[in-house]
Amino acid sequence: xxxxxVYSSKLEAAVNWARKFSLFSYPFVxxxxxxxxxxxxxxxxxxxxxxxxxxxxxxxxxxxLIIVGTITERQGPALRRIYxxxxxxxxxxxxxxxxxxxxxxxxxxxxxxxxxxxxxxVYIPGCPPRPEQVLDALVMLQERIQRGxxxxxxxxxxxxxxxxxxxxxxxxxxxxxxxxxxKGK
Amino acid sequence: MAQLVxxxxxxxxxxxxxxxxxxxxxxxxxxxxxEAWAAVATFLRDDPSTAMEMLTDLTVVxxxxxxxxxxxxxxxxxxxxxxxVRLYGGVPEENAIIDTLVPVWPGANWxxxxxxxxxxxxxxxxxxxxxxxxxxEFVGHPLRxxxxxxxxxxxxRRQTGGAD
Numbered sequence: 370x371x372x373x374x375v376y377s378s379k380l381e382a383a384v385n386w387a388r389k390f391s392l393f394s395y396p397f398v399x400x401x402x403x404x405x406x407x408x409x410x411x412x413x414x415x416x417x418x419x420x421x422x423x424x425x426x427x428x429x430x431x432x433x434l435i436i437v438g439t440i441t442e443r444q445g446p447a448l449r450r451i452y453x454x455x456x457x458x459x460x461x462x463x464x465x466x467x468x469x470x471x472x473x474x475x476x477x478x479x480x481x482x483x484x485x486x487x488x489x490x491v492y493i494p495g496c497p498p499r500p501e502q503v504l505d506a507l508v509m510l511q512e513r514i515q516r517g518x519x520x521x522x523x524x525x526x527x528x529x530x531x532x533x534x535x536x537x538x539x540x541x542x543x544x545x546x547x548x549x550x551x552k553g554k
Numbered sequence: 555m556a557q558l559v560x561x562x563x564x565x566x567x568x569x570x571x572x573x574x575x576x577x578x579x580x581x582x583x584x585x586x587x588x589e590a591w592a593a594v595a596t597f598l599r600d601d602p603s604t605a606m607e608m609l610t611d612l613t614v615v616x617x618x619x620x621x622x623x624x625x626x627x628x629x630x631x632x633x634x635x636x637x638x639v640r641l642y643g644g645v646p647e648e649n650a651i652i653d654t655l656v657p658v659w660p661g662a663n664w665x666x667x668x669x670x671x672x673x674x675x676x677x678x679x680x681x682x683x684x685x686x687x688x689x690x691e692f693v694g695h696p697l698r699x700x701x702x703x704x705x706x707x708x709x710x711r712r713q714t715g716g717a718d
Contacts, residue, residue, distance in 0.1 A: 443689045445710040475704055477696040478688070486710050 381517065388432075388458070389511035390420035395431035397451065400438025402465040402497040414500040419507050428454040433510075434487070439467040440480045452487040458521040460514065462506055463489045466496045488520035556582040556637035559604050566597055583640040591626075591643045592653035598630060598639070599658055606630040606639070609655065612665035614673040618699035623647040624675050628655065645675060654680040672697040 396406055409416050416422060425431045428451045440448060452461070463483050466472040469492040471481035483489060490513060493506045513519055517526075527533050560575045560582050571590035576583055586594050598606040610629040617623060622644035631638050643652050654677040655662040666677045667686040674695035677683060688696065692707055 442706060442708055445708065449710050477701065477703065477705060477707070480708070481706070484712070485708070486712055488712065 389514040392421040394433040405497040409500040436468040437464040609659035
């Protein structure tokens with residue numbers, strides 16, 4: 370599958386280049402993964418080297434939501450609301466196996482992955498992940514932003530009326546929507 | 555070690571109220587009739603020789619298949635006498651209700667709400683018997699043995715077919 374359609378203009382490429390090196394993150398920290406997140410942000414691993422040094426504790430000032438830790442069903446509405454408060458385009462990283470899949474919590478209270486309520490761009494496995502993995506995920510996300518493949522970037526293009534392939538709207542492994550109609554939001 | 559507590563209980567209450575007592579690995583326990591639950595608790599707190607000032611924990615055991623199905627379990631500790639005792643109050647499934655211990659130990663408030671939330675045992679006279687951990691929309695009591703352990707009751711989900 371190709372993503373050639375995203376190179377619609379040189380301007381977009383330049384804007385995406387600027388976006389990927391100025392990510393303002395909102396850490397949604399709920400569990401023990403938060404320690405690794407702090408380690409990643411602290412001088413030893415120093416996420417600032419990759420242009421994402423500034424955690425904003427307000428979703429309205431952030432464009433990268435980092436979901437760090439277990440998400441329960443009860444937290445679902447709050448998480449969804451925080452995501453909706455962020456300005457577009459916005460990106461989401463699921464930090465650790467609990468945020469990605471629910472991890473070893475297979476029970477009545479734990480959400481089986483934060484992607485049940487918000488679209489996740491990059492998943493980081495590990496319980497908890499090493500800081501190197503987090504930096505790797507950040508670089509992967511930056512490559513994705515440059516190519517315009519973020520969920521929110523694609524959604525914006527759908528809203529603007531571009532002809533977006535159905536495979537870009539959902540990964541091929543999931544059932545594709547019947548018609549990629551413009552979303553009224 | 556706390557045989558004194560059991561002796562005091564048996565001297566004070568009738569055999570119908572204290573159904574059975576025992577000691578396992580040095581931990582004394584007493585099985586209490588649910589109707590005498592609050593009276594036994596008040597006595598243990600107020601009697602100078604037992605002096606159970608502290609409620610360590612309150613929880614429920616689901617003995618699915620047995621009668622009575624639920625055991626309300628209370629762990630008591632005396633800070634001054636340094637002894638412990640454990641009380642069981644068996645309640646049946648169809649009438650899972652027992653006296654509240656909030657007037658005796660205010661610390662029983664949230665443990666009883668948790669027990670109600672997760673096991674569905676109601677506490678008569680509790681000042682504010684709402685769910686504590688699960689959300690109000692939740693149906694059922696998830697720590698009961700007959701609750702499907704992976705059954706989820708989502709509050710919100712992504713729309714299918716959208717780009718987000």
